[in-house]
Amino acid sequence: MLKIVELCKTYEDGILALHNVCIDIVKGQIFALLGANGAGKSTTINIICGFIPASDGDIWVDDISLKDNPRLMRSKIAYLSENVMLYDNFTGYQNLKFFADISHSEKRKLEKGNISENMEKSLSQKEYLTQILRDVGLQDDFIHVNISKYSKGMRQKVGIAIALVKDAPLLLLDEPFSGLDPKAAYDFQKLLYKLRNEGKTILMSTHDIFRAKEMADIICIMKEGEVVMTKTRDELESEDLNKIYLDYIEGRVAPMPLNMPSISNFVVR
Amino acid sequence: MLKSLLEHELNNLLKSKRIYTTVIMFLLLFVSIFVVRVIDYQKQVNQYIDDVLQNEEGLRSAENYSFINPRAIQQPIVFSIYNDGFKIPRVLNIQYYEPIIYAESLNEEDNIFFIDNNQLDITFLITFFLSLFILLISYDSVNGEKRVGTLRILMTYPLKRQTFILKKMFGVFFFVAITFTIPYVISFVSIIYMFVNILSINFLLSAFFYWLLTMLFILFFSLLGIFISCCSTNPNRSLVYSLLVWILFRIVLPISWDYIIYPRLYDEQVLHLRTIQGDKQYEKTRVEFDVNPHWSGNFIQYSGEGFYNSWVFAFKETMDGRDQLLRYMYDEVYPLTFEVEQARDDVIRYLINTENVKNWVFFFNPIVLFNNLSMKITGNSRGDYLRFLHSARELRNELVSLGIEEGWLLDYRFNAYVPEKYNVLDYDVLYEQVEGDYERMGEFVHEFIGDDRYEMRLPVFRRYEQPIYSFGEIFERIFVYLVLFVVSIVVLWVMTWRKFLKYDVR
């Protein structure tokens, strides 16, 4: 599904942000990126989204290369940023509608008229969008209220609704749990499970080790721009992830070898 | 407490990049405008010296009384550097039977295709730029702190809200006041250095009052900026508000007065007074016109409006009739000039009155107030123009009484000298032919008459100089409006304070 091969990034000021990052995710997995601040998690996501160019290496989503066809690749991903602000003067619904509209028209353009059959065929667009907002757990009272009155969790929900409406197979979540209250985080977690069951692939960066262990199918730890550990849920089943994380971060354990074969070979779910 | 807060406030201000942009812009503008104005003033002084020399040269070289052309010449006002104000033409030609109502400019470069409505002076800088500067550095003083979060922290200290507002205000005020005062003092000292004989108590007083007024102006706008900042939680929005307030104060309100309110209120009355003045002038012309045929009984030809020539010939023919006429002119026409002057003064006084009304109407708008008051302080107002006219009239009256005493006033030469009083159109013709050169005109007449009966004895002519105002006089001129100014500041202070008491600091 998502394949990152030897991704390198050096900023203009010479700082090495990423060094030979290789990640491979199979469809329907939740992939968690762990790491200290500045380890390169956000940089990786930024490169996948096309916000910054990579210095070297390539990314494939559904066998579409970032280098060859960045625009087509971008249509395959949905993105949720750490701080979802959105248009202050619009309501949650209006924000969602705008992004829904551009994703639909874009799809029409890319697929030249072959619109895949959607749920919304049976529903009107308004009902469909309202339904999505309800699905992500936004209270009905707030659907038509200006975003500026939303709490962070509510905005997060609208953000995920936008990502859902885009109907992309790959979801990129940049620290989605930061700043959410326990209930909201729990709801969000459930939503992500639901999405995984629907067949979406999710890549998220997080600081929350426990939630990562609980949710993710694969966990990857990054340090100073390099992937130092990649383990599946089964491998970590009996281990203390917190200890492993600290060990890696504090340099007590040597990084796993980089030139490993494609990890999808031994990932079983 | 207040002192440390103030210190902190000033430090805080100094850390902002915006401040440097504004200060540098302000200083650049101050220096460039000052230099331009000084060059302009130097030019005015040179012209003034030219005018005076020309006048004195004319008086010295005159062979008889036909050739003299006394003028009241005003020294250029040094404060035009700070406020150009009501632009006073500097030269008044004193003509004996003509009412002194308009001044003219003499040795100036006058491009007939281009109106120079240049108003670049320090007052313009203050009302236009300084007001904007203050708003631009104070528009986010409260809501900016709120956004950063420091306001909440500050409010946990045992600190009165008034004190907070006060330190905000003084922070901005001191900063801008210093920014203004330093270049102001330097400019002031350099003027004294450049134009050596300028220093007088008048000058110092004007400078002090000007400075005082500017301080009040800065105080008002600092408060206004803080008030605006309290009105919105979003700094971007308050930036827009302050720009709008500035447009309203600087542009919309003055324009609405000049083009909408003023014409409705005063146009009719001004027109009425001007008509009275015009009627008087016409009346005076008619007297001269009617009287003409009586004395020039043996006119060779009276052809329409072109009788200057006829008149010249008439001189040769009837010396007795001429003497009668001159006596008649002195008795009948000369008093009429006073009436015309009176009517003209009424117009000017009325205009001064409307300006004062404007001050009252816009007591809350310091831009209007500052403009008018600084004119009064610097001696560039309409009132000073009136004073100049009065002074020239005094000089004229002295000359006339001297002429009567010595007998030359009732001589023909005097009249040949001022032929335009007979007919305006005809005067134009004559004026074109001699290119406005009065000496030529005199020569021309002399050519026909050629007679020196009197020995030339020049009266003592004075130059007009700007009178020296006493402290009391300046104070009297501006006192009421200063009080208005202070009242508006107090009102704004109360508004700001009450607004901030209710301000939601969360």
Added chain:
Amino acid sequence: MNQIILMKDIRLMLKDLKFQIFFLILVALFILSAISSAVTYHSHNDEYQADLNRFNELVSNENYTKLANLINHRRLNVLSQPSPAILFSSYSSFPDKINSRVIFYSPTLDKYGQSGNGVFRLNWFFILGILTGFIMLVMSFETISQEKRSGTLRLMSVYGFKRQKILWIKYISYMLLYLIIIIPPALASMILFFALTGTWSAVFMWKFLLILLISIPFASFFVWLGIFISMGKNYRNAIVMIVFIWLFFVIIVPQSASIFGKQLSPIKTTTEYRQARSSAFWDEFQAWNEREDDRAGSNTPENLEIRAAAYHTSEEKRDVVVQKEVEDYMRQTMMIQKIASISPFAQFEMISEIVFDKGLYMLNYMQDTTKRSVNQITNLMIEQDSRDENSMHLFYGWAEMDSNVLSFFYGSDKVAFSHELFEQPNLLFVTEIETDDAWGKMVKIMMRLLPILILNLVLMAGAVVKFERLDIR
């Protein structure tokens, strides 16, 4: 797709408080400008009518139109009709209200064509030329940074379209917004003005629409400038700078243009010019006197011809000097205009002068027309004079003065110049002046528009390049 983003942008702006405030202000200003211009128009019209009546009266008066008297008056009266153009700008002097007199023999030295900086008057020029630039700047200075801050720029750029598109659509939406805030109040203002003054004319309607059209590239310039600023990190500092730049162009450039123009292209003082004119005349006259044994200076009947000829040539000499003087004035004025044209606002004003036949644009045509009229009148007068047997054909400036001498010696049968009536008295005043035709004007307008279009392109290219490189993380 484009449409969707466009609709979003426009809806966002419509919901913006700034927009609502500005719109209200513009409506108020447009209406106020219509009212105040109508007031001014009425007073100008009254004066014009009074002047017209006075001249009609004069022309119907035989005394005035006698050839001999015309030499005395020697006036060509140029009246200009008040026109609805006053709604656009009040052009402080020319030719909304002017009654200038052109002297037959002297080159025209009356004040009749002036270009002033009418910045702070309430009229369309103030709104379109000064305020809207500012408004577009304030509207657009935070557009990109806002999207960046709210994260929507990032969200949008994971959809598969070119990033540039966001920029273009923003630009287009601002331009549409400009039309929304300008056109309805402008039309209302125009209709109100026409209704208040009762001067409906299709020509002026088109002119007003044309000037609205011309204002678009100027607004576009400020939109690009605003978008460009909004991409910077320190955009609030930038807007402060930009306000100063705006003030610089509105106030400082036009004001200092006159100062620098005067320095670069100096003229002499009035006294010096007067002396130059006077001495040109008298030198020549003295030369005649020396050559003719003082006969030019004395006005006996025998010398009349010589005397007249002496005056005639002397006046011609003076004309040359005056012509130079006029050239000086023109040169300086043009220099001032050239310096002022650095400012886009001044450019806009100059274009408006072409559209409405005002200011310096009109000056040359005015001079041409008056010169032509003067020549025509002079030729007609000479022609008529030559038919009169009693006339001695002394058609020059001082002939009338000498006519006194003439009749003193010869009695009233001989006259210096015919006493017949002037046949076409209507030539004696001019109310309409021809200027370029529509095409000629269009070409001139395009030439003036060229710099601002180029500036637009430059800013646009800069904004696109900057946006492509913008760090949107």
